[in-house]
Amino acid sequence: GHGNEYILVAERIVKRFGGLVAVDNATVKIRRKTITLLIGPNGSGKTTLLNVIAGYYRPDGGRVVFEGRDVTGLPPHRLYHLGMARTFQVPQPFPKLTVLENVLLAAKRHPGESFTAPLARGKWLPVEEELVDKAFSILRLVGLDHLWDHPAGQLSGGQMKLLEIARTLMSGAKLVLMDEPIAGVNPTLAHRILDFIVRLRDQGITFFIIEHRLDIAMKYVDYAYAMARGRVIAEGRPEEVVSNPLVIDSYLGG
Numbered sequence: 001g002h003g004n005e006y007i008l009v010a011e012r013i014v015k016r017f018g019g020l021v022a023v024d025n026a027t028v029k030i031r032r033k034t035i036t037l038l039i040g041p042n043g044s045g046k047t048t049l050l051n052v053i054a055g056y057y058r059p060d061g062g063r064v065v066f067e068g069r070d071v072t073g074l075p076p077h078r079l080y081h082l083g084m085a086r087t088f089q090v091p092q093p094f095p096k097l098t099v100l101e102n103v104l105l106a107a108k109r110h111p112g113e114s115f116t117a118p119l120a121r122g123k124w125l126p127v128e129e130e131l132v133d134k135a136f137s138i139l140r141l142v143g144l145d146h147l148w149d150h151p152a153g154q155l156s157g158g159q160m161k162l163l164e165i166a167r168t169l170m171s172g173a174k175l176v177l178m179d180e181p182i183a184g185v186n187p188t189l190a191h192r193i194l195d196f197i198v199r200l201r202d203q204g205i206t207f208f209i210i211e212h213r214l215d216i217a218m219k220y221v222d223y224a225y226a227m228a229r230g231r232v233i234a235e236g237r238p239e240e241v242v243s244n245p246l247v248i249d250s251y252l253g254g
């Protein structure tokens with residue numbers, strides 16, 4: 001039905017830092033199996049809104065509904081278990097562990113279960129074998145399978161971003177929140193990352209993405225929201241939003 005159309009609804013979100021209203025009554029609705037973009041000039045409240053949605057900040061007003069359930073104020077690890085995962089602007093895998101180990105570490109585990117247990121045991125249990133299979137198929141998808149036994153610390157910046165996406169997928173996330181997935185990577189790799197995100201969307205994963213490189217990102221995106229001074233000032237098809245005079249003014253006005 002209609003209520004099922006959105007995987008996430010963040011309604012009238014308010015977040016203040018002291019006297020500053022960083023997010024001011026912002027509402028965003030994310031349709032299932034879409035790539036939704038969040039744009040706006042620096043300081044417009046994008047990261048803060050993402051942090052409220054992902055549970056890093058408790059909002060001063062409004063509510064967050066994920067999969068039809070009010071999750072306002074739940075901490076990130078609870079949301080992670082419900083299927084919402086956030087990648088970070090600066091990917092921070094464990095540099096001395098291999099690419100494969102880093103992906104495996106991102107899998108949801110039962111409390112008390114140690115990742116190093118199979119290393120101590122000297123063998124993988126069947127459930128762990130399943131996880132390894134899954135990790136390899138994700139690594140193939142992002143094109144890092146040939147580097148599976150390399151220390152993550154040896155990857156390039158772009159490969160680190162792919163690894164971060166792989167780790168997020170390993171968590172089984174249904175909704176992935178991303179901060180600038182293509183910032184600082186060359187155009188070829190940027191297109192590869194976005195192609196990859198499109199393929200995952202087609203497999204049923206929903207993305208909510210902050211990205212500044214609109215020239216590259218636009219054609220991959222289904223829907224866009226624009227923020228300025230903490231408010232949502234436009235939403236719609238990406239090409240409509242970026243050509244909206246209010247949005248253009250917000251970038252020029254600073």
Ligand code: ADP
Pocket residue numbers: 017020021022040041042043044045046047048049
């Ligand atoms: P954007 O991601 O669009 O660049 P942010 O959400 O980072 O914007 O910031 C929105 C406003 O909130 C800015 O004025 C910023 O300085 C302020 N802000 C963000 N995080 C904090 C914080 N932890 N403490 C105080 N002010 C913050």
